[in-house]
Amino acid sequence: MLTIKKYAAIDIGSNAVRLLISNIIEQKGKPVQFKKNSLVRVPIRLGTDVFLRDKISKENTQRILDTMLAFRLLMKSHKVVKYKACATSAMRESVNGQQVADLVKAQSGISIDIIGGEEEAAIIAATDLHTYIDNSKTYLYVDVGGGSTEFTVIHQGTSVTSKSFKIGTVRLLNDIVKKEAWQELEQWIHTNAELYDKIEVIGSGGNINKIFKISGKALGKPLTYFYLTSYYHILQSYSYEERITELDLNQDRADVIIPAMRIYLSAMKWSGAKNIYVPKIGLADGIIKSVYFNTVSSNTQ
Structure with missing residues (x-):
């Protein structure tokens, strides 16, 4: 018997924000397959804000909100069942990073985990x-x-x-x-x-x-x-x-x-x-694998 589910990973980086949607293909007696279905990349350069001025600007806060709302709709259209959103260097070093994450949660319903560098490396290592x-x-x-x-x-x-x-x-x-x-x-x-x-x-x-x-x-x-x-x-x-x-x-x-x-x-x-x-392969691929194998927390769509 064959079952196919869709999982998503959101990678909020210093140079760009990405949404990866993957098909999780399970077949009795065979190893699970992870097949990329869709990748959307939005070049919001949060790092320029944070590394020069220590905080995410109002303009880029709005762009993040708009992007997360769009990602929410895309995940809904794709019938994604589980997802995880991770923010890395720029958001973790920003004085208002958590504030922006809270705003995203309130307005889009997407929960963002701001992860450390070592956790980022561990998730990347979880790739195939x-x-x-x-x-x-x-x-x-x-x-x-x-x-x-x-x-x-x-x-x-x-x-x-x-x-x-x-x-x-x-x-x-x-x-x-x-x-x-x-x-x-x-x-x-x-x-x-x-x-x-x-x-x-x-x-x-x-x-x-x-x-x-x-x-x-x-x-x-x-x-x-x-x-x-x-x-x-x-x-x-x-x-x-x-x-x-x-x-x-x-x-x-x-x-x-x-x-x-x-x-x-x-x-x-x-x-x-x-x-x-x-x-x-990269962080988004690692997030998908980590969600599937329950080595990190995840959210349902």
């Missing part, structure tokens, strides 16, 4: 990584966001250690990442990478997904450090406007893609990795 990795290898999983980047060392299929760093694309774009933060990250990667003979990098986030798509590589095939470095230099040779008009990047991608590549390239350089794998 085992379908993408070789259990005989060691990986450094790098999830780049607008406000922070989560790093996880995976050895023989098991997460060994995780850490969140306040180094993100929106912070870098606004030149508010301190030199000490980079030094701490470099030391952390060196300390963990030297425990293993060889390490590969797994990258997640909208920017590396876009770069992978542009590369034309088949899913499962890695991008090399040489390719990433070359493309990084190409992007730098174009102006912001040219990245939009000539490289066909969205306006909210055309600026953050360069600092994102700087993070991935740094992780590869400091870990000694020659390749980066891009499985196209």
